[in-house]
Amino acid sequence: MALRGTNQEFGRPYNRRIVLESIRLQGPIARGEIARRVGLTVQTVSTIVRELEEQGYILSLREEPKGRGLPPATLRINPEGGYAVGIHITPFGISAALINLSGDVIESTYREAPNATPDHAFDLIGAMVVELTRLRAGGRVLGVGLALPGPFGVESMSFVGPTTMTGWKDVALRERLATSTGLPAFFETDMAAAAMGERLYGLGAQFSEYYYLYFGVGLGGVMVHDGSVLRGAWGNAGEVGHIPVVPGGEACPCGNSGCLERYLSLEALRRWNGSEADWVAEVAPIFRNAVAIIENLFDPETIILGGLASTDLLERLASSTECLHNSVSARKDRTTPRVMVARGGQHSVLRGAAALAVSGVLSPRFGQIFTAERERGRDLLKSGGIAA
Known part of the structure; x- marks a missing residue:
């Protein structure tokens, strides 16, 4: 999603946020580059930058000159700001x-x-x-x-x-x-x-269109589009755990039966009476079905698998997708795997x-x-x- 300034009412605080967000996402970055990216004048950006520096939110750095003239100062977020x-x-x-x-x-x-x-x-x-x-x-x-x-x-x-x-x-x-x-x-x-954390600090920074599959006590996920999490009309988009996938399957507290998270979640693993490896082998066909559903619905660049589960468990699940179903994501021109494990971890x-x-x-x-x-x-x- 392109960050753009505005001349409308309340524009001043909004523009400050635009400039600061641009520095946070793209820094170190020069004033002129910020102005080009957000559609404001260099003078407006410079005024905002001066204010942000005074407030301690950003730092200005200048490299040693390598020839004639001074290189432009670049700006970055002050971590301790x-x-x-x-x-x-x-x-x-x-x-x-x-x-x-x-x-x-x-x-x-x-x-x-x-x-x-x-x-x-x-x-x-x-x-x-x-x-x-x-x-x-x-x-x-x-x-x-x-x-x-x-x-x-x-x-x-x-x-x-x-x-x-x-x-x-x-x-x-x-x-x-x-x-x-x-x-x-x-x-x-x-x-x-979790999807927001992964977008800002993990694998999600590499993609503009990806699906974050959240493996927690239950199961959920969200589509990240142009760097923004799609929330739906009431903020509940992504409750994939309540998609019925097994006809006549286990009763779910939501009132349906055979819901995905009854088989694929930490709560489901807790109820399992065998080893973790055996559980992954048992649920792998259901997991592959879930991947195909997500891909055909959202056409993501990749599905990032994260949440509260251990990295070892997530890697086991990702490895179980070697023989995925055909879907709109089964493209010859792919440059990334269809399923990846998040880097951000449980934080x-x-x-x-x-x-x-x-x-x-x-x-x-x-x-x-x-x-x-x-x-x-x-x-x-x-x-x-x-x-x-």
Whole structure:
């Protein structure tokens, strides 16, 4: 997705976010190149860059001259210019990490909390955030992002069954998160957060059109189009785990039977009575069917397999796709495998969750965040978040 500036109302803060996002994605980059990419004048970009430097979000570097004249200064994100906390809640427990603007994990922590109630979970989250932000006392903490299993707002599927947060129906997630942490708060499905983390810091940076298949307690996935996660009309696109694939198969808590995640998920593996290798051999035909369905629906450059499963397990599953079904992805001109294993590892969810908070300040791509911020009449970028 091309980042473009605007002269419309609220254009100034929007343009700052455009410029900063361009530096974050393409840096080190010169002012003139930013102007060309985003469609603003060099003068406008220079004014914005000066402001961002003063606020500590970016750094300006200049190489030693190799001939006549000075080479242009290039700009990059200041990794220590701000931090965000990523949180991931699963039916097993809660993970959290403090992450800088470059996506580096400063520290991470985990609390076992099987089937935690909202009150217990947010008490733990508040304590974990305090523990993490103390590591950068005085640093600028932009916000906190929460990832948890979806879907949201579907009566028969949301917060029902062992792969979701049972008992969390009607919880005011954003408000509870903000109250427990004292930070600007955002939330997203874990599969979308993981895809975002992989796009920013993993294999996804190499592709503009790919499908991220999230192998967690349940199974989900999202299509990343032009670098943006496709969320659907109600934000629930990607619940592939609830595609019925086995006629007359196992009953699923969603009300259907034979759903994909009843056979292909960490919860399904937990119920298996044999070795991991035997389980992979058992589910391989179902997995290959799932790959063909995804490819024919979305025509991705590749399917990136990631999530909470170990790299060894993901590699076993990827290896089981040597004899894939024919699909629109079975092209002679392919230059990449049809299925690849994510590089971001299990931190992808936390990085993606933290990126939600960072993007609430830096990125124009999150329309709902930008609109909400505009309605509040606040400029989070200029106010600089909250000091730890």
